[in-house]
Amino acid sequence: MNTIKIAKTTYPVLDVIKNRWSARAFSNKTITDEELNTLFEAASWAASANNEQSWQYIYAKKGTEAFDNICNCLLPGNQPWAKNAAALIVAVARKTFEANNTVNAYAGHDLGMANAHLLLQARAMNIYCHPMAGFNKIKLTENLNLSENQDAFCVIATGFLAGAETLEEPFKTRELTERKRKNIAEFTFKL
Numbered sequence: 001m002n003t004i005k006i007a008k009t010t011y012p013v014l015d016v017i018k019n020r021w022s023a024r025a026f027s028n029k030t031i032t033d034e035e036l037n038t039l040f041e042a043a044s045w046a047a048s049a050n051n052e053q054s055w056q057y058i059y060a061k062k063g064t065e066a067f068d069n070i071c072n073c074l075l076p077g078n079q080p081w082a083k084n085a086a087a088l089i090v091a092v093a094r095k096t097f098e099a100n101n102t103v104n105a106y107a108g109h110d111l112g113m114a115n116a117h118l119l120l121q122a123r124a125m126n127i128y129c130h131p132m133a134g135f136n137k138i139k140l141t142e143n144l145n146l147s148e149n150q151d152a153f154c155v156i157a158t159g160f161l162a163g164a165e166t167l168e169e170p171f172k173t174r175e176l177t178e179r180k181r182k183n184i185a186e187f188t189f190k191l
């Protein structure tokens with residue numbers, strides 16, 4: 001494993017949190033429907049406002065036309081490595097409440113909650129995920145025929161890890177660069 005990416009924490013957080021990172025080096029290993037459904041099940045158990053479950057996942061496996069359709073919408077900083085992922089998952093928020101069609105102000109928040117579950121479940125299964133907002137949203141919305149009520153927030157490259165040496169620069173260096181975070185004192189405020 002690429003140990004440089006393991007978080008150096010001050011406090012003893014869960015291993016899946018320490019060991020998850022946004023990988024770019026994906027191997028040829030295929031992902032099964034069972035594995036993908038396990039990730040989606042994990043996502044489904046996230047908390048959400050009013051239990052609205054505003055998330056939707058539209059996905060395709062590598063080697064399909066649908067995969068290429070999503071991949072072609074990624075920006076040049078993402079496409080060269082994300083094309084090797086076993087699956088591309090588009091994370092979509094349903095913008096309104098199902099019950100009364102009013103705006104759900106928490107739709108994006110709750111999609112993020114579900115995505116976090118998905119990423120951590122993946123890591124527990126040795127599957128790596130890399131969320132990307134770097135895509136042409138107009139094109140992807142068109143390609144997937146999304147409605148006005150569907151907001152594609154990110155595309156998650158998902159698959160199994162390969163060695164960093166499989167990447168071209170500048171991606172190789174990024175794969176070998178330590179992850180950094182703000183100190184908790186910078187974003188927490190004890191009253």
Ligand SMILES: Cc1cc2nc3c(=O)[nH]c(=O)nc-3n(C[C@H](O)[C@H](O)[C@H](O)COP(=O)(O)O)c2cc1C
Nearest residue numbers: 020021022023077078130131132133134135154179
């Ligand atoms: C909503 C969102 C959008 C992102 N977009 C991109 C992207 O387009 N390209 C990319 O390489 N990484 C993208 N990332 C990954 C972040 O750069 C990464 O999570 C951050 O640098 C922290 O690194 P880590 O996930 O390895 O801890 C995105 C992450 C999120 C949550």
